[in-house]
Amino acid sequence: MRLANKVAVVTGGASGMGLASVLSFAAEGAQVVIADFNAQTGNAAVETALQQGLDVSFIQTDVASEEDIEAMCEHALSAYGRLDVLFNNAGVGGAIGPITETTVEDWDYTFDVLAKGVFLGMKHGAKIMRRQGDGGSIINTASIAGLSGDAGPLVYSAAKAAVINLSKSAAVELAPDHIRVNAICPGYIATPLTEGKNPEAIKRSFTQSQPWPDYGRGEHIAGVALFLASDDAGFVTGESIVVDGGSTAEGPGRTRRFPQMAASNSRYSGVTKGSTGADNALRKRDPGESDA
Numbered sequence: 001m002r003l004a005n006k007v008a009v010v011t012g013g014a015s016g017m018g019l020a021s022v023l024s025f026a027a028e029g030a031q032v033v034i035a036d037f038n039a040q041t042g043n044a045a046v047e048t049a050l051q052q053g054l055d056v057s058f059i060q061t062d063v064a065s066e067e068d069i070e071a072m073c074e075h076a077l078s079a080y081g082r083l084d085v086l087f088n089n090a091g092v093g094g095a096i097g098p099i100t101e102t103t104v105e106d107w108d109y110t111f112d113v114l115a116k117g118v119f120l121g122m123k124h125g126a127k128i129m130r131r132q133g134d135g136g137s138i139i140n141t142a143s144i145a146g147l148s149g150d151a152g153p154l155v156y157s158a159a160k161a162a163v164i165n166l167s168k169s170a171a172v173e174l175a176p177d178h179i180r181v182n183a184i185c186p187g188y189i190a191t192p193l194t195e196g197k198n199p200e201a202i203k204r205s206f207t208q209s210q211p212w213p214d215y216g217r218g219e220h221i222a223g224v225a226l227f228l229a230s231d232d233a234g235f236v237t238g239e240s241i242v243v244d245g246g247s248t249a250e251g252p253g254r255t256r257r258f259p260q261m262a263a264s265n266s267r268y269s270g271v272t273k274g275s276t277g278a279d280n281a282l283r284k285r286d287p288g289e290s291d292a
């Protein structure tokens with residue numbers, strides 16, 4: 001039981017990777033508060049957890065509201081007596097479309113949920129953890145969209161970049177209190193947020209979008225969140241962990257764009273020595289040959 005005697009709050013815990021994390025935290029012994037805007041899916045998530053014999057409760061929360069975040073933290077204290085793990089994970093796609101057509105209202109909504117929500121969670125969660133005096137773990141959901149251009153919509157990506165830096169800055173500030181702060185940068189994960197009306201088609205396209213030959217699931221994120229929540233990550237703080245099936249490792253995608261450049265398709269193996277004047281040492285091979 002990696003989270004025995006711990007109390008966790010998961011925002012956006014009614015769906016997707018948040019729900020997977022709620023179930024995983026609770027299965028590892030935590031008492032878990034699901035904080036979500038959507039009361040219908042929130043109550044359904046509680047039902048699911050109760051059927052598995054897990055100890056969870058729900059509070060309707062808008063993470064963009066300071067009042068709601070305070071009520072969420074109070075709920076953890078009144079229901080379970082403390083707060084050890086706060087997973088600031090709630091999110092929406094937010095503003096879409098060209099920058100030239102993006103309204104200030106849509107920018108504000110996106111930043112309110114994705115960036116202000118994380119700031120408010122950390123502000124009030126850290127106050128409680130500091131008062132308790134025995135540390136804690138704060139985990140924030142960022143995205144690979146916060147790491148480069150063109151991995152997500154423009155405003156969303158900017159807000160996720162903010163989450164990565166907020167996590168680092170807060171980690172430094174809260175380290176003396178033994179409060180760890182880390183971010184997770186998911187790649188393309190099949191959840192109700194991304195699945196749309198044709199989940200199977202999305203799963204197929206996600207599977208083909210990255211080196212790993214299978215699509216990302218909420219459980220992949222929950223596994224990393226559980227590690228960060230637990231004492232196994234006792235010296236990990238200020239980190240952003242990419243969980244993306246190799247998408248960012250692939251970078252410009254040279255071998256996906258130019259399959260002939262893939263190592264497995266190379267006509268030679270050995271070493272090339274460029275403009276040194278020294279001879280290359282190459283062995284001709286059959287394209288597609290493997291050493292297996």
Ligand SMILES: NC(=O)c1ccc[n+]([C@@H]2O[C@H](COP(=O)([O-])OP(=O)(O)OC[C@H]3O[C@@H](n4cnc5c(N)ncnc54)[C@H](O)[C@@H]3O)[C@@H](O)[C@H]2O)c1
Nearest residue numbers: 012015016017036037062063090091143186188189191193
């Ligand atoms: N799915 C992906 O491919 C992907 C990739 C990178 C990052 N993310 C991020 O992961 C997080 C979880 O996304 P998901 O894919 O599990 O989506 P999801 O839609 O399945 O779950 C998100 C949950 O957040 C809740 N929520 C939205 N706005 C809220 C608010 N203002 N207050 C409280 N709750 C609110 C929703 O009601 C929902 O239950 C989000 O922050 C998202 O941006 C997702």
